[in-house]
Structure formats: structure tokens, C-alpha cells
Amino acid sequence: MNANQYLIGVPGSRQSLDTPALLIELPALKRNIARMAELAASRGIGLRPHAKSHKSVEIARAQIEAGAIGVSCATLGEAQVMVEAGIPGVLVTSPVVGANKVRRLVELARQAGPGRLMVVVDHPNNVEALASEAAGLGYRLPVLVDYHSGYHRTGVADAESAVDLARKIASTDTLVLRGLQAYGGNVQHIGDRRQREEAAAGLRRNAAAVVAAIEAAGMQVDIVTGVGTGTHDFDSSARVFTEMQPGSYLFMDSAYLDALTDASHAAPFETSLFVQSTVVSVNAKDWVTVDAGIKSLATDSGKPLAARGIAGASQYEFFGDEHGKLIGDPAHRPSLGERIEFVTSHCDPTVNLHSFYHVVDGDTLVDIWPIQARGRL
Numbered sequence: 001m002n003a004n005q006y007l008i009g010v011p012g013s014r015q016s017l018d019t020p021a022l023l024i025e026l027p028a029l030k031r032n033i034a035r036m037a038e039l040a041a042s043r044g045i046g047l048r049p050h051a052k053s054h055k056s057v058e059i060a061r062a063q064i065e066a067g068a069i070g071v072s073c074a075t076l077g078e079a080q081v082m083v084e085a086g087i088p089g090v091l092v093t094s095p096v097v098g099a100n101k102v103r104r105l106v107e108l109a110r111q112a113g114p115g116r117l118m119v120v121v122d123h124p125n126n127v128e129a130l131a132s133e134a135a136g137l138g139y140r141l142p143v144l145v146d147y148h149s150g151y152h153r154t155g156v157a158d159a160e161s162a163v164d165l166a167r168k169i170a171s172t173d174t175l176v177l178r179g180l181q182a183y184g185g186n187v188q189h190i191g192d193r194r195q196r197e198e199a200a201a202g203l204r205r206n207a208a209a210v211v212a213a214i215e216a217a218g219m220q221v222d223i224v225t226g227v228g229t230g231t232h233d234f235d236s237s238a239r240v241f242t243e244m245q246p247g248s249y250l251f252m253d254s255a256y257l258d259a260l261t262d263a264s265h266a267a268p269f270e271t272s273l274f275v276q277s278t279v280v281s282v283n284a285k286d287w288v289t290v291d292a293g294i295k296s297l298a299t300d301s302g303k304p305l306a307a308r309g310i311a312g313a314s315q316y317e318f319f320g321d322e323h324g325k326l327i328g329d330p331a332h333r334p335s336l337g338e339r340i341e342f343v344t345s346h347c348d349p350t351v352n353l354h355s356f357y358h359v360v361d362g363d364t365l366v367d368i369w370p371i372q373a374r375g376r377l
């Protein structure tokens with residue numbers, strides 16, 4: 001039960017929430033979902049948005065209704081939440097390693113049914129483990145070869161290893177090769193647009209060479225997936241990827257706003273995610289204290305921006321687990337109990353700190369959505 005439930009539908013209730021509260025501005029979220037779906041449709045590329053950003057069944061459903069072919073998931077636990085909610089076309093974009101996880105994955109594939117769950121692989125041992133576990137599945141488990149794409153987080157290192165792995169998959173009776181994943185996490189936030197475009201083009205050339213090598217070895221590559229918010233515009237107009245898996249476009253955190261905005265380019269999506277806090281102490285001379293600290297706001301990509309509820313320039317500083325220090329213009333000092341809303345610097349880990357989205361339209365709380373896949377491994 002959420003403490004703010006009683007405020008749903010009450011005009012002006014945005015200003016009465018118990019905080020810290022994670023907020024979604026619904027009209028902006030809907031516009032972002034529609035904009036990405038329309039762009040993908042107009043360029044003839046599939047859209048399998050990444051659910052690692054939102055971890056929410058309600059948002060996954062809205063993406064599917066707008067035309068997405070499925071959702072991508074970073075963890076098996078996220079995939080479980082999505083499959084159990086009946087979301088089709090779930091792709092697990094990280095290798096699933098470990099005996100119990102492999103068992104859980106195959107069990108989930110059984111529950112999902114044919115064609116509704118896929119997973120990436122990057123090592124022959126993992127192929128063997130999956131192939132053996134999938135023996136009792138009743139259909140061939142679809143898998144994609146994961147290519148490191150210059151990122152070297154997961155994925156095979158080169159075209160030769162990709163071909164070897166594809167052959168190993170093809171030699172099993174229980175797995176089926178569906179294609180390639182090539183996600184460049186290191187490319188997405190390059191602030192200079194020209195450099196980002198060149199890096200994305202380089203990644204596509206490498207991915208195309210890997211696809212060509214697998215096909216030259218006599219195997220079929222139906223799916224080429226990858227692409228985040230930072231490169232969606234470039235990658236969707238080239239012909240290498242068959243689908244995209246962007247996540248952050250829904251929310252547009254401040255790190256992405258910085259990276260994708262310059263003198264001649266406005267941000268391609270709107271910020272829809274905010275953390276609302278309350279001013280809980282005003283006794284210090286040079287700052288006020290708000291009730292949002294490192295348990296409400298991700299810290300890995302810098303400080304949040306005070307965006308709503310404060311006039312004049314202000315600076316947030318983390319002030320422990322539950323608190324933040326807000327140093328502002330003395331002429332516009334907020335008083336006790338005032339609400340200040342922040343744009344987080346990194347949306348995914350901020351979402352993972354909360355159990356609910358408070359969905360607002362203007363000044364009114366219109367719904368509360370649970371973040372079902374929060375913390376799911």
C-alpha cells in the first residue's frame with residue numbers, strides 16, 4: 001500500500017504527496033513513447049525498448065500498445081516480471097550464467113511459450129549449459145550471439161569467435177540461432193554529435209562484418225539488435241540493425257539532456273521523471289535541507305537538478321542517506337514544507353531506488369504504478 005493512494009484524482013494533490021516520491025509526468029511520458037514508436041515505424045525498424053529503465057508492467061504495456069515488438073530486459077528477474085504479465089517478445093540482453101539461473105530461464109521459456117523469450121550468449125560453456133537444460137523444453141530456445149561492440153562489457157571479441165559460437169549453437173538440437181546483439185553502451189553519451197555519429201557508424205560497420213561472417217559460414221541472421229537513446233536517430237536510418245532497444249528516452253535524465261542537446265539540436269525527448277522532495281529543515285543560514293538523499297537519487301552520474309518549486313539559481317549537494325542540501329538564491333529561500341522537484345542525473349538506478357511511480361497530470365496525482373521489477377535479479 002502506498003501512503004499517497006488517497007490523493008489519486010484529487011485536484012492539486014501533487015503538492016500534498018508524502019515524499020520523497022518518484023514522479024512521472026504522464027503527458028510527457030506518453031509523448032516520448034509515441035515519438036519513438038512513430039520514428040521506428042517510419043524508418044521501418046523494429047522497437048524492443050529496454051525495460052531496465054522503467055521496470056514497470058504498465059509502461060511495458062503502453063510501449064507494446066504503441067507498436068513495440070516486445071521489451072528487452074537486463075536481468076532474468078525483470079524478464080520474469082514481464083513474461084508473467086503477458087508481455088510478448090522478451091529479450092534478455094545479458095548472458096544468463098549459473099546453474100540455477102539457467103534452470104530458471106528455461107522454466108520461464110516454458111511458461112512463456114515458443115517465440116516469446118530470447119536470450120543472448122557469449123561463451124561456448126554457456127551454450128552447452130543452455131542446450132542441456134533446454135532438452136526438456138519442447139521447442140528450441142531462441143538465442144542471439146552477443147558481440148562486444150567496442151564496449152567489452154559482455155559479448156564475443158571478434159567475428160571469428162562469433163562464427164564459432166554461432167556454429168556451436170547451430171550444432172545443438174535444443175537451441176536456435178536468431179541473430180546478433182551489438183550494443184555500444186560507450187557510444188550513447190558522447191556529447192559531440194558528430195563524434196557520436198561517427199562512433200555509431202563505426203560500431204555498425206563492425207556489426208555488419210560480424211553478420212556477414214556468420215552468413216558466409218552458412219547460417220541465418222534474422223535479428224540484429226542494439227541501439228540506445230543516444231544513437232537511435234543515426235542507427236534507425238542505416239540498414240544494419242533490424243531493431244532498437246532504447247530505454248532512457250522515456251524519462252530523459254540530465255546526463256542525456258546534456259549529451260543530446262547542443263546549440264543546433266533540441267533534446268529529442270522530454271524529461272518526464274522527477275523526484276519530489278520536501279524542505280524539512282530551514283535552520284542553517286546558507287542552505288535548506290530536503291528529504292531526498294542517496295536513497296532517493298542515483299549518485300553515479302552527478303548531482304540532480306532542482307527543476308520545479310524553486311526560483312533563482314540553486315545547487316543540490318548530497319547530504320547523507322535521507323537528505324540533500326539545497327543552496328539557493330537568498331532572495332528566494334524556500335520555506336519549511338515547500339516541495340522541490342529534481343531531475344535525476346541517471347534515470348535507471350534512480351527508478352531502482354523506488355517502489356512506486358506517482359503518475360501526475362499537471363497538478364493532480366492521477367495514478368500510482370508499482371515498479372514490479374525493482375531489485376529483481
Ligand SMILES: Cc1ncc(COP(=O)(O)O)c(C=O)c1O
Pocket residue numbers: 050052053072093183185188226227228229230245246247248249
Ligand atoms: C544492453 C542495453 N541495451 C539498451 C540499453 C538502453 O540504453 P539507453 O538507456 O541509453 O537508451 C542499455 C542501457 O544501459 C543496455 O545496457
